[in-house]
Amino acid sequence: MDITIQMRSVEMLVKFLKHDVANISPYGYTLQKTRYLPEGGASAPLPRGVPEEQGVPSAALARFFADIGAEADTLAVHGALVMRRGRVIAAGCFAPYRAEVPHMLYSMAKTVTGIAVGIAADEGYLSLDERLIDIFPEYVNAAQAKILRAHTVWHLLTMSTGCRFNEVGSALDQNWERMFMESIPKFEAGSAFEYNSMNSYMLAAILRRRTGVSLTDFLRPRLYEPLGIARYDWEKCPQGVEKGGWGLSLTLEDAAKLGQLYLNRGVWNGRRILSEAWCRNAMRPQIKTPNGELKHGYGYQMWMADGEGSIQFNGAFGQYVLAMPKYDAVVAIYSGSANLFASGTLGGHIRKLFSSVSPRPLPPDPEAHAALLGALGALCYAPSLPDGLGTDAGEFRRIADMLDKREYALDNNTGGLFPQALQAVHGNFTAGCDMLRFEKRDGGLLVYFYEREERNALFIRPDGGFAQGRAAMKGEVQLTGARAVWKLLPGEIRLFIVCSFIETPDTRMISIEIRQNRLHIVFDERPSLGRVMDMLFELVGISQVAYIKRMLSEMRREHVENLVRSMTVPEADGTQIRQNDVFV
Structure with missing residues (x-):
């Protein structure tokens, strides 16, 4: 039976890499x-x-x-x-x-x-x-x-x-x-x-x-x-x-x-x-x-x-x-x-x-x-942020005016607001983020993440400070604390959001770049999902991803590497579907 368990575990991890979330658990989501x-x-x-x-x-x-x-x-x-x-x-x-x-x-x-x-x-x-x-x-x-x-x-x-x-x-x-x-x-x-x-x-x-x-x-x-x-x-x-x-x-x-x-x-x-x-x-x-x-x-x-x-x-x-x-x-x-x-x-x-x-x-x-x-009383979680981005108040007001009520439809992806590691631990997987919406509110900017039937919003403060909130997926409610840095360039907006799920070890790092009617988003996290994956492989008795590559002869090496990369740091391109005609 133990060989069977190990083989089924490998199959489960491959499903995780392929984002075959509907079939990862044989007894469904609880x-x-x-x-x-x-x-x-x-x-x-x-x-x-x-x-x-x-x-x-x-x-x-x-x-x-x-x-x-x-x-x-x-x-x-x-x-x-x-x-x-x-x-x-x-x-x-x-x-x-x-x-x-x-x-x-x-x-x-x-x-x-x-x-x-x-x-x-x-x-x-x-x-x-x-x-x-x-x-x-x-x-x-x-x-x-x-x-x-x-x-x-x-x-x-x-x-x-x-x-x-x-x-x-x-x-x-x-x-x-x-x-x-x-x-x-x-x-x-x-x-x-x-x-x-x-x-x-x-x-x-x-x-x-x-x-x-x-x-x-x-x-x-x-x-x-x-x-x-x-x-x-x-x-x-x-x-x-x-x-x-x-x-x-x-x-x-x-x-x-x-x-x-x-x-x-x-x-x-x-x-x-x-x-x-x-x-x-x-x-x-x-x-x-x-x-x-x-x-x-x-x-x-x-x-x-x-x-x-x-x-x-x-x-x-x-x-x-x-x-x-x-x-x-x-x-x-x-x-x-x-x-x-x-x-x-x-x-x-x-x-x-x-x-x-x-x-x-x-x-x-x-x-x-x-x-x-x-x-x-002044302690603050301060991971490294991308170079060149900051919290200029004037730039923020212009960015908020430009993005207000804009919506972007995203290509198929495995990203979501919940960190991937938290999804895996609870078996609560996103189907992928399919739309972003921006809205000015109370002097700040709301960023809405649509994931099929789920909708969550992060509030970005104009001073770059943390805003407390909550996020939900399939009935699971998590408290959050989010802040952002930004940069307004000719024809381009850059946002980098740090969203800590404060009841967990996990923090979502979201990078958004907007050029005219196109958007590119990257869903990263801390601790790195790559390190989490290493722990999972070791638990199954697999010390290196190379072992999986040898076992799955039907899958090309570069295909496995692409699966790992796309699952650990999902990315997506988006097309603007609603605009407000404001851009610099």
Whole structure:
């Protein structure tokens, strides 16, 4: 069956490249983001403190935020929070991102699933030595009983099952439990580490079976409410079980609470959430990780960050919580980076920050603290923009007058307002953008994107600042923050729009060039879809696109390369179909 899964996965990726969106998933589209966030009451804030009182110079924190903000093209940090001794000493979001808006965690969700397993084990709902064949007997025949006889909950927690059924395979069948149980492991249980989100999914499925309630309902009175976590959303599989290994959204501050909970050894405001024994075992290396992202070992759904007891919760595209007992400190980061933590510069910036801390309070420095607060209030996500474009107000007024009420019909394309990576994660694919419309409104310019039955608009401010908005596709609503730069040339208008989907790591980069009655548009994004594609190929067991080229003998090499290019950075030409007779 596993060879079949891999071949079907390759077929699915080829359909993705060909934009055969109607046939990518065999079980169709299901709305994943079911809530419009932020929703519900505000989360309880963490205690605040003055940095110097906690032994940290305000100036060092200001440098830290300045340094990570300066690497917007690589680190692409959306928000950062630093705690010492249980108090927040610095926190800020880079506009247009907002502290009250939950953000997709990707694999950081695994740690929350691990916490749920710990609570359930403490309450007697399950034990770590329970065998999977006993928990899922309906999927076990004689052959599978022999193959999986040693696989336990512990092996799921420590990523040591060796299961071949992975995240990409989850798009091939509705019954993930059955697919997992029928997959033949790559190695003997517990003999090696291999990161696979389906291990975490199976933990969520076990919790539902053992407790009789959903993962979210189980955690609400036991974790969310005690920690004051009010805004959360967890995507579900086709069978209605939370995905476990991904799909959870939390605010940055609520994610930081999870790190502090482990530093507190499971106690929150005097109430025990997790047993001390669970925390001790979860925070120590249970298995070696020679081929893992981090090399210091893996505990219970978390990484060991160093050899000094630090732990790290990692999520794709730069979602991190780092808890450091050595410093009694927590650092939480949300971002939109394609770089891995171990190979990027973020770890160096964190080490530099904590090289300046003191075990004792420092002398007050009100001037440096005021400067820090000012800098935190002015943070802005500022990726590199095309040369020659700016925010000249006079040019903007002329551009808005010229474009008002113009409409352009686009050639067939695979572009859309939603970033391609976000479309792929939710299986929510556009049919392509077929028309653009421009309209003056409230001193700015609205750009309408028509994608068959969908219509979304981005508001461009005349000062080039971010405008908050929302975008929707097939019932999925996402909050956005958009800004633009522009240039008016003789016979030509250039617009470059940066549209951040602020609940996600993804940012759409849209380039528009208009000459007389013709328009050309390019849909790019950050993180780059090319990097996302590399991750997908690796998950399927394909390390290079060249492997696909060899397998698909009927497809010419240049054809495959063109497919990859057209899918990762879609382009389209447009013809004006409505005009206002204003042009320079």
